[in-house]
Amino acid sequence: MVDVFNFLRNIVINRSCRMLLFPVIFIVLLTLIGVDNLQLISGSQDSVIYTYANSFIKGEIGSGYGSASNDQISFTDLEPGDIVLGGWPNCAYGRFSHAGLYVGNNKVLEGYVDYGLSLQDLSHYLNYSEVCLLRVEAPSEIKNRAVEFALAHQGEMFYPAAFKAGERYWNCSKIIWQAYQIQGINLDPINDLWIAPESFSTSSLVTKLYEKGN
Amino acid sequence: MYFPGLDIVLSVLYLILLWEEGKSSSRMLLNHKKQALVAMLWQLPGFILSVSVILGLDQLTDFAYYFIFILELWQTPILPLISIIPVWTILDKPLYYYLLFMMVPVMAVYYYLPARKLSENS
Numbered sequence: 001m002v003d004v005f006n007f008l009r010n011i012v013i014n015r016s017c018r019m020l021l022f023p024v025i026f027i028v029l030l031t032l033i034g035v036d037n038l039q040l041i042s043g044s045q046d047s048v049i050y051t052y053a054n055s056f057i058k059g060e061i062g063s064g065y066g067s068a069s070n071d072q073i074s075f076t077d078l079e080p081g082d083i084v085l086g087g088w089p090n091c092a093y094g095r096f097s098h099a100g101l102y103v104g105n106n107k108v109l110e111g112y113v114d115y116g117l118s119l120q121d122l123s124h125y126l127n128y129s130e131v132c133l134l135r136v137e138a139p140s141e142i143k144n145r146a147v148e149f150a151l152a153h154q155g156e157m158f159y160p161a162a163f164k165a166g167e168r169y170w171n172c173s174k175i176i177w178q179a180y181q182i183q184g185i186n187l188d189p190i191n192d193l194w195i196a197p198e199s200f201s202t203s204s205l206v207t208k209l210y211e212k213g214n
Numbered sequence: 215m216y217f218p219g220l221d222i223v224l225s226v227l228y229l230i231l232l233w234e235e236g237k238s239s240s241r242m243l244l245n246h247k248k249q250a251l252v253a254m255l256w257q258l259p260g261f262i263l264s265v266s267v268i269l270g271l272d273q274l275t276d277f278a279y280y281f282i283f284i285l286e287l288w289q290t291p292i293l294p295l296i297s298i299i300p301v302w303t304i305l306d307k308p309l310y311y312y313l314l315f316m317m318v319p320v321m322a323v324y325y326y327l328p329a330r331k332l333s334e335n336s
Contacts, residue, residue, distance in 0.1 A: 012234050021231065025224065036215040062283075065276045113282045116301075116308040155301035155308050159293065160283050165216035168297040 037193055046202065048093055048194040055092035063097035064088030068127040075122055075133075077209060080104040081143025082135050083176055085197050086128030087213070094198025095130055095213075099172045101150050101179065109150045111158040111172040118154060130213035134206040138185055146179040164188070164195055173197050221294035228291045232325060240329035249329035253322040260288050260318035268315065285314055292317055 011017040040047045055061070066088040078084070080103055087096035100108030106122045125131055136143060159169035164177065177195040180187050187203045188195050200206060240249050254261070263285040266272050272281040289296070296317070302309040 012230055015238055018231050018234060022228070032215060062280050113286055113314075114307055114311050116310065155303055157293075157297050157308070157310050159286065161287070163216075166218065166221075169293075 033193070040190075040192060046190050046199075047192050048196045048199075049192075051196070051198070052093050055090075060090045060092040062092055064091035066129045069129050071126065071212065073126055073131060073210065073212065075106070075125075078102045078122075078133065079135070079140070079143070080147045081138075081140070082133060082209070083200050083206065084108055084122065084125055085130075085132040085134065085201060086125045087130035087197070089129060093196045096132065096197035096201065098128070099176055099197035099200060100125070101147065101176045103147050103151060109147075109154070109175065111170050111175060113158050113160075116154070116158050117150070117156050117170055117175055119151075128213075132201050132211045133209040134200055135209055136180060136185065136187070136206050138180075138183070138205075142183045142185070146176075146183050146185075149179040149182060150175050161194070163193055173199070176200070222298065225292055225294040229295075229324070232321075233328065236325045236328040237332075239325075240332045243329070246326070246329040246333045250326050253326040256325060257318050257322040260285065260321075263288065264315045264318050282314075289314055289317055292321070 011021060040049065064087065082102040084100045084102055085096040086098045086100075087094075091097040098110070100110040100120070100122070102108050102122065103119065107119045108122050108125075109117060110120050111117050112120075136146075153167075153170065153175060157169055158171060160171055162169035162171045162174050164174060167178070170178075173195045177187050177199075185205055187205060188199050189203055190199070192199070201208070236249070239252060240246070243249050243252070263281050266278065266281050267285065272278045286293070296310050296313050299309060299313070304312065
């Protein structure tokens with residue numbers, strides 16, 4: 001134990017070792033993650049990393065831009081546990097840039113940097129040029145439990161590049177995926193490292209209630 | 215493959231290495247003003263992003279909208295430590311959001327402190 005402590009202490013004190021420590025840790029972790037996710041490296045064109053890299057080449061880097069649409073969409077058929085997707089043109093990670101979990105009373109649970117996981121008005125989805133309303137094929141008690149799970153994480157940290165594993169960093173899609181995952185429903189058909197809003201629309205476990213755009 | 219808590223361990227290690235780097239740099243520079251300048255230059259992207267968001271400059275262009283995201287990515291090394299702070303909301307916004315801004319000067323001071331200590335001791 002003392003030897004290990006002294007070894008670590010020497011690494012920290014020695015400047016050359018110190019400079020190399022994080023690059024080495026980075027390479028080791030990257031290799032481990034790569035080996036563990038070979039199915040994504042070997043050309044899964046639906047993976048988030050593939051979609052993002054492809055968009056990056058075209059000069060698209062973020063959630064896309066657009067001007068607010070004035071279309072009227074009826075949200076009256078939505079039930080708690082339904083998923084609402086919104087998207088702008090040129091979004092780098094798929095057709096949809098944002099996702100929310102409908103919790104009832106015209107409110108959706110979403111993730112934003114400045115509000116963390118928070119309840120927002122459903123009506124802002126009217127602005128998106130691409131909209132999709134999805135219903136998860138599951139009994140209402142499971143969907144209610146998913147909603148309860150998501151609501152219990154209000155105020156927690158939003159991080160745009162949050163991996164699917166762990167429960168300290170969230171983004172708008174991860175909280176929905178995790179809320180259903182712990183109920184035994186995996187909404188990510190390709191078991192990616194990240195989950196993008198697009199993945200929900202391609203899942204075989206949902207039905208489309210409404211779709212606008214494209 | 216997931217190692218719960220590894221991010222926190224790496225974040226603590228980052229702070230230890232940073233403190234050692236601050237010490238070694240202060241011994242090389244032998245001037246706490248120079249060390250302060252290095253600290254400011256190191257955190258300059260963070261200062262620019264923070265000031266832009268606080269002044270609302272992030273709403274001027276489509277790209278500027280991403281400043282707050284870039285600031286959060288900039289804080290990635292210490293984000294694991296921020297993520298274990300309890301969920302508190304101040305003026306409708308979570309505490310971690312304010313910390314994204316506050317940690318820019320805090321990290322600069324953290325790097326500068328060993329030079330101050332060295333100058334006090336000499």
